[in-house]
Every structure is written in C-alpha cells, then in structure tokens.
Amino acid sequence: xxxxxxxxxxxxxxxxxxxxxxxxxxxxxxxxxxxxxxxxxxxxxxxxxxxxxxxxxxxxxxxxxxxxxxxxxxxxxxxxxxxxxxxxxxxxxxxxxxxxxxxxxxxxxxxxxxxxxxxxxxxxxxxxxxxxxxxxxxxxxxxxx
Numbered sequence: 001x002x003x004x005x006x007x008x009x010x011x012x013x014x015x016x017x018x019x020x021x022x023x024x025x026x027x028x029x030x031x032x033x034x035x036x037x038x039x040x041x042x043x044x045x046x047x048x049x050x051x052x053x054x055x056x057x058x059x060x061x062x063x064x065x066x067x068x069x070x071x072x073x074x075x076x077x078x079x080x081x082x083x084x085x086x087x088x089x090x091x092x093x094x095x096x097x098x099x100x101x102x103x104x105x106x107x108x109x110x111x112x113x114x115x116x117x118x119x120x121x122x123x124x125x126x127x128x129x130x131x132x133x134x135x136x137x138x139x140x141x142x143x144x145x
Contacts, residue, residue: 007057011048015041 018041026034047053
C-alpha cells in the first residue's frame with residue numbers, strides 16, 4: 001500500500017473515533033463542548049477531502065527539520081518560553097470551570113453627587129413638519145377622519 005492509502009485509513013479512523021466520542025458525551029456535556037469536539041473530529045476528514053493532507057505532512061516535516069536544526073540562543077529560548085507560556089495559558093483557560101455570572105444588587109438610593117431630575121425626560125417629540133412624520137403616534141394624532 002502506498003502512503004495515500006495509509007493516510008486515508010488514518011483519517012477515516014480518527015474521524016470515526018472522534019464521532020464515537022462525541023456520541024458518548026452528547027447527553028452529558030454542554031452543547032458548546034459537543035460542538036467543539038464535533039469540529040475536532042471532523043477536522044482531519046475535511047483536511048483530507050480538501051487535498052491538504054500532503055501539505056499537513058510537509059508542515060510536520062518542516063517543523064521537525066526546524067527543531068533538529070535549532071540553535072538555542074537567548075532570543076530563541078525566550079521565544080520558546082513565551083510560546084510555552086501561551087500554550088499553558090490556553091490549556092489552563094479551558095480547565096478552569098465556568099462560573100455563573102450574577103448581577104450585583106442595584107441600590108435604590110441615588111448617589112450624593114448626582115442631583116435628582118426635576119421632571120421626567122420627554123423622549124417623544126412631535127414632528128416639526130409633516131415630511132418628518134412617518135408614524136403617527138397617539139399623542140400626535142389630530143381629529144382627522
């Protein structure tokens with residue numbers, strides 16, 4: 001068998017395993033997690049059907065060659081540390097449980113620095129002319145048939 005057949009078998013196998021896992025968590029997990037895992041399960045199949053599997057393999061090989069030829073200088077070590085921190089923060093953000101947001105109770109007393117309004121503001125103004133009037137509000141109606 002050639003490489004494309006092995007890639008096809010691996011892609012279909014990965015997709016089937018992912019879909020089985022999604023079916024297993026369907027009733028227990030929140031819908032956002034189900035959608036995310038469904039997307040992850042379908043990703044290899046989409047990459048393979050779009051013809052990007054060779055590009056993905058080439059990208060992996062390029063990454064391996066970069067790693068093998070890497071010279072560990074101070075800027076490279078700092079860059080790898082920043083990348084590691086970024087990955088750790090992304091993983092940690094997914095592991096922290098969601099907390100329900102609650103609104104703080106609103107106090108009914110007005111702050112001392114704001115003077116109370118003398119009267120309620122008027123939001124509906126009668127139109128200045130008939131060209132501006134597109135909707136006749138009840139308070140603007142005149143006795144017309």
